[in-house]
Amino acid sequence: MSGGRGLMQWAVDPEVDRAVDAVPNRVNGLGYDPWGFNPQAAKLYFSIARHIYAYFRPEIVGIENLPPGRVLIVPNHSGQLPLDGLVIAVACLLHAQPPRLVRAMAERWFPTLPWVNIAFSRSGVVVGDPINCKNLLEADNAILVFPEGARGCGKTFQHRYQLEEFGRGFMRLALQTGTPIVPVGVVGAEESIISVANLRPLARLVGMPYAPVSPLLPLLGPLAYLPLPTRFHVHFGKPLVFDGPFDDEDTEIDRKVAVVKDAVAGLLRKGRAQRRGWFT
Amino acid sequence: MAATLVTGISGSLARRVADRLVERGDTVVGVDYRPPPAALDKRIRFFQANYNKTRIEDVFRHCTFDRVLHLGRVGNLKESMGKRFDLNVVGSQKILNLCLAGGVKRLVVFSTFHIYGAHPANHIPISEEDPLHAGTDFPQIADAIQLDNMASRWVYQHRGIRTVVLRPTNVIGPAIQNAIANLLRQPRIPHLMGYNPMVQFIHEDDMAAAILAAADGEQVGIFNVAGDGVMPWRTALRLVRASTFPIPAAAVELYLSIFSRFPHYLVNFFRYPCVITDRRFREAFHWAPRIPMEDMLWSTVEEARKRQGFT
Numbered sequence: 001m002s003g004g005r006g007l008m009q010w011a012v013d014p015e016v017d018r019a020v021d022a023v024p025n026r027v028n029g030l031g032y033d034p035w036g037f038n039p040q041a042a043k044l045y046f047s048i049a050r051h052i053y054a055y056f057r058p059e060i061v062g063i064e065n066l067p068p069g070r071v072l073i074v075p076n077h078s079g080q081l082p083l084d085g086l087v088i089a090v091a092c093l094l095h096a097q098p099p100r101l102v103r104a105m106a107e108r109w110f111p112t113l114p115w116v117n118i119a120f121s122r123s124g125v126v127v128g129d130p131i132n133c134k135n136l137l138e139a140d141n142a143i144l145v146f147p148e149g150a151r152g153c154g155k156t157f158q159h160r161y162q163l164e165e166f167g168r169g170f171m172r173l174a175l176q177t178g179t180p181i182v183p184v185g186v187v188g189a190e191e192s193i194i195s196v197a198n199l200r201p202l203a204r205l206v207g208m209p210y211a212p213v214s215p216l217l218p219l220l221g222p223l224a225y226l227p228l229p230t231r232f233h234v235h236f237g238k239p240l241v242f243d244g245p246f247d248d249e250d251t252e253i254d255r256k257v258a259v260v261k262d263a264v265a266g267l268l269r270k271g272r273a274q275r276r277g278w279f280t
Numbered sequence: 281m282a283a284t285l286v287t288g289i290s291g292s293l294a295r296r297v298a299d300r301l302v303e304r305g306d307t308v309v310g311v312d313y314r315p316p317p318a319a320l321d322k323r324i325r326f327f328q329a330n331y332n333k334t335r336i337e338d339v340f341r342h343c344t345f346d347r348v349l350h351l352g353r354v355g356n357l358k359e360s361m362g363k364r365f366d367l368n369v370v371g372s373q374k375i376l377n378l379c380l381a382g383g384v385k386r387l388v389v390f391s392t393f394h395i396y397g398a399h400p401a402n403h404i405p406i407s408e409e410d411p412l413h414a415g416t417d418f419p420q421i422a423d424a425i426q427l428d429n430m431a432s433r434w435v436y437q438h439r440g441i442r443t444v445v446l447r448p449t450n451v452i453g454p455a456i457q458n459a460i461a462n463l464l465r466q467p468r469i470p471h472l473m474g475y476n477p478m479v480q481f482i483h484e485d486d487m488a489a490a491i492l493a494a495a496d497g498e499q500v501g502i503f504n505v506a507g508d509g510v511m512p513w514r515t516a517l518r519l520v521r522a523s524t525f526p527i528p529a530a531a532v533e534l535y536l537s538i539f540s541r542f543p544h545y546l547v548n549f550f551r552y553p554c555v556i557t558d559r560r561f562r563e564a565f566h567w568a569p570r571i572p573m574e575d576m577l578w579s580t581v582e583e584a585r586k587r588q589g590f591t
Contacts, residue, residue: 030511030573034404034555036478111400111552114474114529121478129403 008040013047019099020046026139035103035132036121042101045123046093052083053090055229056188059274060091062236065182066100070140071239072174072181073102076163076264077152079189079227080212082106087232088144088184089123103136104144105129107209130169137177145170147257154198154210160190161268166261168253175246175256180239183260185267188232191278193225230278233271237263283307284495285345287375288352288390289326290314292455296488297349298324309343311336312352313367331371340378347495348379351390353427355458361420368423369430376434379441387443388494389431393504393556395424395447398477398548405557408447408502418545432502444494448505449556452580453484463542464520464577465584470535473526476514477553482507483571483579493565503561507569509576513550519577521585 020043027033031040066073075088085104092100105128111117126132128145136143146152147166155164174181195212203211214224240263242256284301288294289310295317301308302323309325310316316326325343329335331352354367372389379387396406397414412428414421428445435443450460460481463469482490482505490505517524527535529551536544562568571579 028508028510028573030515032478032511032515034478034510036512036553108401111477118474118476127401127403129401131403135404 008044011047012043013050015094016046016050017043019093020101022099023093023101025101035124035126036118037103037124038122041122042124045119046090049086049090049123050094053087055227056083056087056192056232057229058087058091058188058232058234060095060234060236061271062238063091063095064097065236065238066092066096066142067180067182067239068098070137070177070179071142072137072170072179073142073144073184074147074170074181074260074264075144075184075186075234076161076268077146077148078155078160078186080153080193080195080225081227082153083192083227084186084189084232085144085146087186087189087234091234092142100142102142102144105133105146107150109207109209112207130173133170133173134177137173137179143179147260150209154195154212156198156212157190157194157196157215161187161272163261163265163268166257168250168257171242171253171257171260172246175242175244175248180241181260182239183237183263183267185235185237185264185269185271186232187234187268187271187275188230188278191230192227194228228278231275231280233275235267235271237267282344282346283309284347284349285309285311285339285343286349286351287311287331288350289320289324290317291351292453292457293451293484293487293491294349294351295320296455296484297351297491300488300492309339309345311339330367331375332366336371336374337378340382345379345382345384347386347388348375348384349388349390349491349495350375350431351388351491353390353392353424355392355424361423365423368427372427372430376430380438384441386495387434387441388491389427389434389443389445390491391428391431391445391447392424393447393449393506393554394421394546394549395428396554396556398552398554400552402552402554404478404553404555406504406554407557408504408560417548420543420545435500435502439500442498442500444497444500445502446491446494446505446561447502447556448487448490449480449482449507451484451487452481452576453487454579454583456484456580459543459546461580464516464522465581467522467585467588467590469517469520469522469524470527471514471517471524472532472547472550473528475529475551476512477549477551478510478555479513479516479549479553480506480555481509481516481573481576482569483576486569486571489570490561490565490567493567494561497565499564501560501564503564504556504558505561506556506558507571507576509573510555511573516577519574520581521578521590522581
């Protein structure tokens with residue numbers, strides 16, 4: 001165990017350490033919450049994540065819009081790997097006042113991925129399930145949810161910055177738990193790992209939600225999937241508060257979802273207008 | 281005063297419950313398909329009977345019961361699937377019918393959380409109305425699911441018998457001889473490479489207290505019983521001071537068939553979490569676990585570790 005502790009001291013970023021300590025969390029005597037979140041392990045994983053975050057040199061705008069208490073953070077989803085989620089999570093931990101530990105709602109297949117499932121659970125990621133979400137909102141957590149799901153993450157380059165269909169689940173949960181929604185626009189992830197096609201049969205074969213094809217594949221082989229050092233521009237919008245019955249008809253919910261989707265689209269336009277190139 | 285029937289009396293948990301009942305002056309009759317346990321309290325009248333055979337009927341002819349604690353679910357995988365079905369499903373059906381005919385007022389049925397299944401999409405925590413997913417992954421658990429379904433139906437079909445179905449998490453403790461407790465007593469315990477799911481335990485003393493609370497209480501229904509212990513599997517292994525080694529998921533079936541008697545169909549519980557909530561049980565029966573997580577695990581293995589020369 002002492003070896004583990006030595007590694008921790010060496011690897012844990014002091015700012016991450018302070019930020020995680022500042023987050024109120026509900027863990028048991030052994031240091032775990034029921035989902036497997038563990039502050040000590042999270043410090044290590046967030047320290048690693050911070051290096052990835054630094055690689056993208058993100059420009060974070062409007063993070064002060066995050067309200068205290070329960071909140072649903074709703075961004076666009078892009079870039080093949082959930083790097084957008086990672087950047088938002090690190091930004092909320094290190095740049096929000098006070099630090100927020102976002103609980104991300106992930107694809108239902110993440111628990112099947114060896115090692116990844118451990119790193120995700122210890123860092124606070126949970127399976128994207130309404131009951132998980134409701135429990136965590138009622139405990140006043142910040143929840144990161146991508147209503148486009150894998151549709152958004154796996155989309156190809158020609159569809160960049162076009163929002164896929166948003167699910168309704170997040171809106172029903174927001175209404176049910178009285179949670180404000182903070183829309184977020186992430187610019188830059190689209191160009192980080194470029195996919196020009198989705199090999200659906202291959203994806204089905206290996207049990208992935210999609211199988212991206214990089215245009216650089218003939219040139220670089222597997223290295224083509226390394227993310228390019230594009231700069232991320234992350235714009236947090238003003239909190240949106242919705243009113244009404246959570247079990248309303250789909251068309252009513254869709255109207256409210258459209259408001260959030262428009263807000264995200266607006267933030268994307270803003271982010272794209274501000275940047276001068278992929279890498280700046 | 282009418283008596284309490286405890287099934288599965290040769291098992292250590294049922295025995296513990298029976299002992300506590302006797303200590304406080306209740307009349308207790310114990311039944312099991314296995315021989316009687318060694319040094320059973322003389323005040324406990326013992327019958328050996330298969331739950332699915334006519335002998336069990338005779339038990340109800342000899343005595344009048346106002347309470348039946350049906351703790352004798354056979355989780356023991358040494359028994360074949362056919363025998364487990366006979367004892368757990370056919371036998372439980374018989375016991376339920378005998379309760380109905382015999383005017384039993386209170387029935388507690390001991391089910392298991394295994395029937396929820398350990399599944400990647402499981403939300404946390406799992407409550408009583410969640411689907412019983414286990415059957416899709418391992419049909420060998422069909423008997424446990426059917427026993428639970430039958431007892432759950434009973435809760436609402438026969439209101440005269442106030443029935444409680446308990447779905448406990450892993451029960452461990454010094455006297456417990458189930459698959460998980462025996463696994464924890466091994467000096468070297470494997471884990472699945474790349475997985476470390478959250479697991480729960482409840483100590484036999486807390487479980488016995490929960491069963492007594494259910495027996496004495498008024499509420500009916502289906503209740504999870506969990507205790508406080510939520511931890512990753514490998515943290516549990518550290519607490520029982522076992523050394524551990526990884527097995528690739530692809531090789532686990534092979535490993536189990538050669539080296540271990542641990543039931544194959546529970547392997548997913550070492551891959552995916554199945555974390556249950558017992559909030560409703562605590563509220564309904566004013567029960568709370570008392571044994572801390574560390575003590576719960578260490579007490580289970582202490583004897584074994586001494587034998588293994590562990591200091």
